[in-house]
Amino acid sequence: MIRRLTLGIVAPLLLSSSLLSATAHAAGYPQQREADWIAPSFTFHTGETLNNFKLHYITVGDPANPAVLLLHGTYRSGADMVGKDFAGEMLGPGQPLDASKYYLIMPDAIGAGKSAKPSDGLRAKFPQYNYADMVLAQYRLVTEGLGIKHLRLVMGNSMGGMQTWMWGETYPAMMDALVPMASQPIEMASRNWMMRRVLVESIKQDPAWNGGNYSTQPPSLRLANTMFGIATAGGTLAYQALAPTRAQADKIVDDRLAAPVTADANDFIYQWGSSSDFNAMPNLARIQAPLLAINSADDERNPPETGTMTAALKQLKNAELYLIPASAETRGHGTTSFSKFYARQVGDFLKALPQR
Incomplete structure (x- = not known):
């Protein structure tokens, strides 16, 4: 139907x-x-x-x-x-x-x-x-x-x-x-899909997501997005050059966590989940x-x-x-x-x- x-x-x-x-x-x-x-x-x-x-x-x-x-x-x-x-x-x-x-x-x-x-x-x-x-x-x-x-x-x-x-x-x-x-x-698989799956699940499993019926953006959205971005983009050599010390690495993480959240959790979940059957x-x-x-x-x-x-x-x-x-x-x-x-x-x- x-x-x-x-x-x-x-x-x-x-x-x-x-x-x-x-x-x-x-x-x-x-x-x-x-x-x-x-x-x-x-x-x-x-x-x-x-x-x-x-x-x-x-x-x-x-x-x-x-x-x-x-x-x-x-x-x-x-x-x-x-x-x-x-x-x-x-x-x-x-x-x-x-x-x-x-x-x-x-x-x-x-x-x-x-x-x-x-x-x-x-x-x-x-x-x-x-x-x-x-x-x-x-x-x-x-x-x-x-x-x-x-x-x-x-x-x-x-x-x-x-x-x-x-x-x-x-x-x-x-x-x-x-x-x-x-x-x-x-086919969308291996680490590429596993990381996307974890990204989506980390938001869906946040009680604040509330099945998509939230009044404010779930806190997991900021954390999940920051983790995914660092883990799957940026370049190993580039990060070594940008953050060769713990203090410099912390500064990058702190800046990203402090950035305003402009994304919407439902939009985010749909976008990343849309790749699931790509082949x-x-x-x-x-x-x-x-x-x-x-x-x-x-x-x-x-x-x-x-x-x-x-x-x-x-x-x-x-x-x-x-x-x-x-x-x-x-x-x-x-x-x-x-x-x-x-x-x-x-x-x-x-x-x-x-x-x-």
């Missing part, structure tokens, strides 16, 4: 199956704008349907230019892709994704940023979503909301990287190229587009020494891996947030693609 849910979003005018409403015009890159795509309904993999479904996004550049889809990491937002760490060496004049030559699309995933999420009002009654739902929502935004039939590139980081593998499998003729970063196509391996052979995978040698969640990525890439006809060398300057799983480590490689990869 399909359960239909409605969020309090007013959609007075529908354009075909969606409403495109611009919400802001930001300075920085050519024709940068924010908008919402609102569909009358969206059906999740569980069969649940959410009415007045909203997906927020940022675009940069001229819609007449080749389109590029950029996908953010877990519990982040599309705004990451116009931040200086990524955009600073990617979107400027003469850079790999020169905003004057491409039309860049940066959606907020389901459950994150300004897109539909549990904290909008449904709390723990919000439909349980997974990465397949996120990719479907992105596809509908691109095709129905923006009227784009083909993408020059799909590129994503961490969660967005895993979804990039899925884009290549689900819509193999839709793009010219794929760049998944800080990810692998293998791109069974359909890897469907990928047709040339692929450049970018990982960091010190990635705590995707350790290269397992050899799983190398084995996976052998199943593809046109794929290569750029492994960023570990150093005190890299940040483990967080390394690929900084385009300075791979901008040249992406530029060379795009230049070698056939022109369309």
Whole structure:
């Protein structure tokens, strides 16, 4: 039985199956704008349907230019892709994704940023979503909301990287190229999943969570997030350089524990739990587009020494891996947030693609 849910979003005018409403015009890159795509309904993999479904996004550049889809990491937002760490060496004049030559699309995933999420009002009654739902929502935004039939590139980081593998499998003729970063196509398992499971359970087992019906954010949210961040991102060499003494290590922990809590516990649980059934391996052979995978040698969640990525890439006809060398300057799983480590490689990869 399909359960239909409605969020309090007013959609007075529908354009075909969606409403495109611009919400802001930001300075920085050519024709940068924010908008919402609102569909009358969206059906999740569980069969649940959410009415007045909203997906927020940022675009940069001229819609007449080749389109590029950029996908953010877990519990982040599309705004990451116009931040200086990524955009600073990617979107400027003469850079790999020169905003004057491409039309860049940066959606907020389901459950994150300004897109539909549990904290909008449904709390723990919000439909349980997974990465397949996120990719479907992105596809509908691109095709129905923006009227784009083909993408020059799909590129994503961490969660967005895993979804990039899925884009290549689900819509193999839709793009010219794929760049998944800080990810692998293998089943969500091993330490990567175990740490996510503990992260979610540590909040759910906090009595203050109260089945998702809390009045203030559970204290476990701050502690769990701090522990997870230190344990699964940051880089071994980087932390040794940043905190070679106990006093310096304590200072980092104290600063993180003192930072304001801006997350919502239900949103947090949904976001991290949404990766539970990820596994791109069974359909890897469907990928047709040339692929450049970018990982960091010190990635705590995707350790290269397992050899799983190398084995996976052998199943593809046109794929290569750029492994960023570990150093005190890299940040483990967080390394690929900084385009300075791979901008040249992406530029060379795009230049070698056939022109369309």
